[in-house]
Amino acid sequence: MLGLGRAMGxxxxxxxxxxxxxxxxxxxxxxxxxxMPAVIANEWGExxxxxxxxxIALAVTLFVITIVVNLVATGIVQRSMKRAQGS
Amino acid sequence: MMELAETADISAAATAAPIPDLTAKPSWRSAKSTIMTxxxxxxxxxxxxxxxxxxxxxxxxxxxxxxxxxPDFFIQEIPTVARRAGPxxxxxxxxxxxxxxxxxxxxVPLGVLGAVYLHEYGLNNRFSKLVRFMSTVMSGVPSIVxxxxxxxxxxxxxxxxxxxxxxxxxxxxxxxxxxxxxQMLKLVPHHLREAAYxxxxxxxxxxxxxxxxxxLPGIVSGSLLAVARAAGETAPLLFxxxxxxxxxxxxxxxxxxxxxxxxFGNATSSFVAAQDRAWGAALTLVLLTFVxxxxxxxxxxxxxxxx
Amino acid sequence: MSKTSILACTLAVLGLATPLAAFGAGTxxxxxxxxxxxxxxxxxxxxxxxxxKGLTLNYGGGGSGKGRQDLADMVVDFAGSDSPYKEAxxxxxxxxxxxxxxxxxxxxxxxxxxxGVDKLHLSADTIAxxxxxxxxxxxxxxxxxxxxxAKLPDADIVVAHRxxxxxxxQNFTEYLNGAAKGTxxxxxxxxxxxxxxxxxxxxxxxxxxxxxxxxxxxxxxxxSDAKASGLKYASVKNQAGKFVEPTTAAASAAGDGIEVKPNxxxxxxxxxxxxxYPITCQTWVIVYAKQTDADxxxxxxxxxxxxxxxxxKLLSEIDYAPLPKxxxxxxxxxxxxxxxxxxxxx
Numbered sequence: 030m031l032g033l034g035r036a037m038g039x040x041x042x043x044x045x046x047x048x049x050x051x052x053x054x055x056x057x058x059x060x061x062x063x064x065m066p067a068v069i070a071n072e073w074g075e076x077x078x079x080x081x082x083x084x085i086a087l088a089v090t091l092f093v094i095t096i097v098v099n100l101v102a103t104g105i106v107q108r109s110m111k112r113a114q115g116s
Numbered sequence: 117m118m119e120l121a122e123t124a125d126i127s128a129a130a131t132a133a134p135i136p137d138l139t140a141k142p143s144w145r146s147a148k149s150t151i152m153t154x155x156x157x158x159x160x161x162x163x164x165x166x167x168x169x170x171x172x173x174x175x176x177x178x179x180x181x182x183x184x185x186x187p188d189f190f191i192q193e194i195p196t197v198a199r200r201a202g203p204x205x206x207x208x209x210x211x212x213x214x215x216x217x218x219x220x221x222x223x224v225p226l227g228v229l230g231a232v233y234l235h236e237y238g239l240n241n242r243f244s245k246l247v248r249f250m251s252t253v254m255s256g257v258p259s260i261v262x263x264x265x266x267x268x269x270x271x272x273x274x275x276x277x278x279x280x281x282x283x284x285x286x287x288x289x290x291x292x293x294x295x296x297x298x299q300m301l302k303l304v305p306h307h308l309r310e311a312a313y314x315x316x317x318x319x320x321x322x323x324x325x326x327x328x329x330x331x332l333p334g335i336v337s338g339s340l341l342a343v344a345r346a347a348g349e350t351a352p353l354l355f356x357x358x359x360x361x362x363x364x365x366x367x368x369x370x371x372x373x374x375x376x377x378x379x380f381g382n383a384t385s386s387f388v389a390a391q392d393r394a395w396g397a398a399l400t401l402v403l404l405t406f407v408x409x410x411x412x413x414x415x416x417x418x419x420x421x422x423x
Numbered sequence: 424m425s426k427t428s429i430l431a432c433t434l435a436v437l438g439l440a441t442p443l444a445a446f447g448a449g450t451x452x453x454x455x456x457x458x459x460x461x462x463x464x465x466x467x468x469x470x471x472x473x474x475x476k477g478l479t480l481n482y483g484g485g486g487s488g489k490g491r492q493d494l495a496d497m498v499v500d501f502a503g504s505d506s507p508y509k510e511a512x513x514x515x516x517x518x519x520x521x522x523x524x525x526x527x528x529x530x531x532x533x534x535x536x537x538x539g540v541d542k543l544h545l546s547a548d549t550i551a552x553x554x555x556x557x558x559x560x561x562x563x564x565x566x567x568x569x570x571x572x573a574k575l576p577d578a579d580i581v582v583a584h585r586x587x588x589x590x591x592x593q594n595f596t597e598y599l600n601g602a603a604k605g606t607x608x609x610x611x612x613x614x615x616x617x618x619x620x621x622x623x624x625x626x627x628x629x630x631x632x633x634x635x636x637x638x639x640x641x642x643x644x645x646x647s648d649a650k651a652s653g654l655k656y657a658s659v660k661n662q663a664g665k666f667v668e669p670t671t672a673a674a675s676a677a678g679d680g681i682e683v684k685p686n687x688x689x690x691x692x693x694x695x696x697x698x699x700y701p702i703t704c705q706t707w708v709i710v711y712a713k714q715t716d717a718d719x720x721x722x723x724x725x726x727x728x729x730x731x732x733x734x735x736k737l738l739s740e741i742d743y744a745p746l747p748k749x750x751x752x753x754x755x756x757x758x759x760x761x762x763x764x765x766x767x768x769x
Contacts, residue, residue, distance in 0.1 A: 034256030034291070040351040041259075041380060049586035049623040051616045061623065066258035070351055071625075073260070074486020075588030075613035078511055088261045095256035103249065196469040198462065199651065199741075272496050276453065358453060359483030370451055371481050381484065384626040386648040 030102050037095055043067040065091045171402065178399030181392045189396055194361040194378065201389035205397045207363045211278060211374040212404065214367055215357065216347045218282035219289060223346075224339050226286075227293025228328075234294070235301040236323055248298075255291035262287050263352030276358030276371035284352035289342035296338025300331040329419070336416045344405045350376040375401045450718045452726065455483035456490015456503035457590055458626060460706045462647055462741045463527055464503065467734040471726055478722060487590045487706075488613065494521070494709055500723055502709045505590025507688055520712040522761065523687050524754050526730045528678050528744040530669035531595055531702045532649045532656035534634050535641040537561060537576065543657040544569045544666045547602035547701070550659070553641060554582055554599070555609055556618040561639060569660075576639075583633040583642030586623035588613040594704035595643045598692045602662075602701060628652075643702075646671070647742040661701040662693060673700035674744035687753060703744070713762050720763030728758055 048061025049071055055062065069084050076084060182189045184203070192204035230247070238244030266284040274280070304327050312322040328335070358371030359381075375397050382394035454464070464482040472478060482503070485493075490502035495516045507523060508516065533550060535543060545553075549565050552558045558565055562575040585592045596611035609615050617623075622637070624630040630642045631652040646669050649656055658666040667673050677694035691703040708730060714720030731754040735745040746754070 030252055030255075034252065035345070037256050038258035038261075044586070045384075045625055050619055051614065055619065060619065061621075066260055066351075069258065070260050071587040072614050073264075073489070073588070075488040075590065075593070077488065077509055078515075085264075088258065088264070091258060092253075092256075092261070096253050099249065099252045099256065103252070196472075197465045271498055275498055354485065358481065359455070360479075360481045362479060370479075371453055371483070384624075384628045386628040386631045386651040 030099065033098070033102075034095065037091070037098070038066055039064075040066040040070045044070040174395065174398050174402055177392075178395040178397075181396035182399045190400065193363065194373070194393075195389075196361050198382070198385055198390040199387040201392070203393075203396075205375065205378060205393065205400060207360060208373050208375045208378045208397060209400060209404070210363060210365060211357070211360075211372045212347060212376070212401070214278045214365070214372065215281040215285060215353065215374055216343060218279060218367060219285035219346050220339070220343055222282060223286035223289035223293055223342060227290050227339075227342075228297050228335060230290075231294045231297035231301060232323055232328075235298050236319070236327070248294075251291045251294045254287070255295070257288075258351075259284075259288060259349050260351035260355075263355035266352060267355040271356055274368075276356065277369060278357060278364070278367050278372040280356035281353045281372070281374065282367075284356050285346040285349055288349060288352070289346050292342040292345065293339055296341065297331070297335050300334030300338065301327065303334065304330045332419060333416045336412050340409050340412055343408060347401060347405055347408075348376055350380045353377050354380075375404075449477035449479065450722050451479040451481070452501070452719060452722050453481050453483070453499045454490070454501040454503060454708075455485050455493045455499050456709075457487045457505050457706050458484045459505055459529055459590055459645060459704070460503045460526060460708075463730075463734075463738060463743055466737050466741055467726075467730055470734065470737065471729050474729075475722075475725070480726065486588060488588065491709070494518075494711075500710070500719055501727075503706060504709055505704065505706045506593060507707070508709075518711040518713065518715070521709050522712050522757060523707040523709055524727055524731055524757065525687055525689070525705055525707050525746055525750060527735075527738055528674045528691055528703050528705055528746065530646045530671070530674040530700050530744070531591060531598075531643050531704060532646050532654070532669045533641065533659060533702070534631065534644045534649045534654040534656045536634050536638060536654070537578070538638070539574050539576070540570075541655065542570075543573070543655070544660070545657045546660040547599060548606045551599045551603035551607040553580060554584070554617075554643075555607065556582065556620065578639040581633075581637050581640040582617070582621040583630045583637070583640050584615070584617050584621055584623055585627075585630060586625050589626075590706070591627060591643065591645060591704070594692060595702065597690075598702050602693050646674075650742050659701050661697075661699050662695050663697045663699075665697055667698065667700045669700050669702070671739050671742060671744040673698055674703045675747065676700070677703040678744065678747040678750065681747075683750060683753065687750075687757060710761065712760055714764065717764050717766035720761065724758055724761050724763060727761075728755065731755055731758075 043064045044067040047064055047067050049063055049067065050061040051063065065087055069088060072080065073084060181203075189203040189205060190209055191206045194204045194207055195202050234244050234247060238247070262284050265287070266280050270280040270283055308326050308330060309322055312326045317325070353374050354377060357374060357377065359377070360371045360373045364370055364372045379394050379397045379401070382390040382397070385391060461482065461484050468480045468482060472480060483499075487504040487506060490499070490504050491508055491512070493499040494502035495512065497517050508521070533545060537543075545566070546569060549558065549569060552565060559580055560577060561580055562577050567573075567575055590613065592615060593611060593613045596607075596609065596615055599607040600611045609617070622633050622640075624633045624642075627645050627648040631644045631648045631654060634640045634642045634644065634654055635652050644652075644654065656669055658668045660666050676696055677691045677699035680696055681689050681691050681694060683689045687707070689705065691705050693701050694703065708727060710723055710727065714723060731746070731751055735751065738745045745751075
């Protein structure tokens with residue numbers, strides 16, 4: 030889970046190679062795409078007020094998604110631990 | 117009477133029947149075993165190959181730059197004009213050491229003490245559950261968001277400084293240290309603690325003198341993971357540390373620079389001189405992390421052998 | 424024990440570092456912002472430091488938006504920016520009135536990588552159609568019409584643009600907005616919704632790298648980076664109908680005859696004049712009119728004077744164009760508006 034957390038938050042590595050495609054969502058893994066931290070990193074430098082607020086809202090969304098993923102993972106771990114302990 | 121007959125029967129049966137063939141027969145189970153072994157080897161290769169490829173690339177391109185006329189690259193100042201060829205990442209190395217060192221000094225004690233509370237005192241009460249959860253969530257915060265957080269909290273009030281970068285990095289290191297230390301404490305067998313209690317040692321003293329030393333190699337490993345991550349972080353430092361081309365040994369004053377910042381800035385430059393310095397800096401960072409890991413492991417082995 | 428040893432070692436490193444504090448004593452100036460002007464800032468800082476030993480000058484780059492933000496928060500002493508503060512942001516500037524000092528004119532090239540084509544002529548309409556993927560092949564009628572006699576291959580065009588928010592993107596798209604009205608649909612801004620079958624690079628260097636390594640690629644790169652990467656660039660049709668190559672002379676020509684507002688804001692895009700290169704952009708250094716620190720204020724004033732006057736001769740070496748003389752004089756005159764507090768009595 031620590032690894033997943035770090036991967037979801039990876040900023041600069043993604044920003045350099047992900048291709049920063051805006052506006053077209055695609056599921057093709059080989060097409061240029063984007064990731065939330067990469068967008069924040071790339072567009073922060075030139076963002077004006079409204080744009081910055083949008084980027085911060087994106088950061089909050091990422092935060093919420095991270096919490097949800099962690100909740101689910103913790104639930105799975107606890108359930109499997111209960112089963113292993115046979116309580 | 118019956119026993120004699122049985123023995124006779126058995127020995128007769130033994131000489132009469134052929135020796136059973138105990139070698140593995142081709143069957144679904146053995147095939148499954150081979151497939152799984154193959155998958156395991158493939159997984160190890162899949163993990164090892166990128167690592168080898170990265171180390172090879174960094175060595176191939178950075179070696180000539182970093183080790184030409186030996187100490188120059190590590191000591192000279194960064195050329196102000198990016199297009200000019202020539203060595204110098206000295207300020208960046210000092211910056212990385214300062215920022216990462218201070219971050220370690222903040223994050224490791226806090227993290228170890230936190231994990232001790234979580235495992236030894238708090239156990240599974242509500243507060244501990246909350247702390248564990250928030251710690252895991254914090255490990256998923258994008259590093260740039262941490263940088264923005266520190267920008268608002270520290271940089272706006274005190275300006276760019278190496279300490280701001282340390283704060284941001286320690287926030288990123290903390291969850292790793294807490295998580296790995298707690299796992300290590302779980303692995304310390306209970307009977308060690310019970311033996312100490314039986315001798316009349318107080319709880320805090322037990323932890324200090326029995327539990328922590330037993331878990332030490334694992335704690336050091338976890339902290340090294342955290343330090344390695346911190347040394348390579350770029351985004352938060354851009355917001356907290358600023359930029360500088362000269363040596364700045366002050367932790368709390370004035371903008372500084374770090375290897376990761378320099379690599380990021382130079383790698384996307386069009387000038388070959390700057391790109392070369394980026395590769396040299398990348399090699400330096402890899403070597404730095406390697407040296408830190410080596411030194412820490414030597415210390416831990418020394419401690420383990422002394423016990 | 425080992426933790427104490429590690430602690431001791433870290434403290435030793437920090438302790439050893441302190442004697443190095445002898446370096447860089449004195450005033451320190453920090454700046455951040457536009458990466459377009461970064462090469463000039465670097466060269467100017469180097470020369471300026473030779474004349475003023477003991478002064479530390481750092482320019483961090485990071486983008487015009489970051490520069491404006493840092494100056495508004497008073498975290499830096501000067502900001503480089505390719506565009507002025509927006510009206511909505513003016514209220515957030517903490518230190519009061521700001522002054523804009525133009526420092527250079529920079530041509531943005533349309534660089535391409537096509538074998539066998541050494542001279543390419545493009546008009547604004549064609550450029551707009553290429554970058555929004557209406558024209559997809561090199562031997563399209565529109566390109567061939569502007570380049571009679573060139574052997575255009577039947578190859579796909581690969582469009583390269585900026586992944587990060589950028590003043591260069593903003594100026595390039597503003598040019599297309601103005602010069603290719605009706606054809607250019609993607610509007611202008613520091614980030615733009617490029618079509619999905621395009622490639623993105625980090626910084627001018629990243630785009631230059633894509634153009635250099637991909638056959639049939641085309642992208643917008645500033646002259647300095649295009650030359651450093653050895654790219655070929657197109658001659659663009661200006662308002663007078665002539666195809667002009669992006670050179671520093673053509674950029675200077677674009678500078679003559681621009682309308683400059685009293686606060687020294689202007690736009691050199693799509694300039695009139697036969698020899699002007701139409702995609703010439705400009706950048707300013709922004710400082711507070713009221714300085715708070717005596718030493719820093721004097722240093723800022725001196726550095727700005729160097730940037731707009733003596734430093735201008737360094738520009739052509741690094742492939743930027745100096746300001747027209749009238750503008751230089753106006754900028755020097757605006758220096759008087761900077762108020763520096765009197766140094767404290769010793």
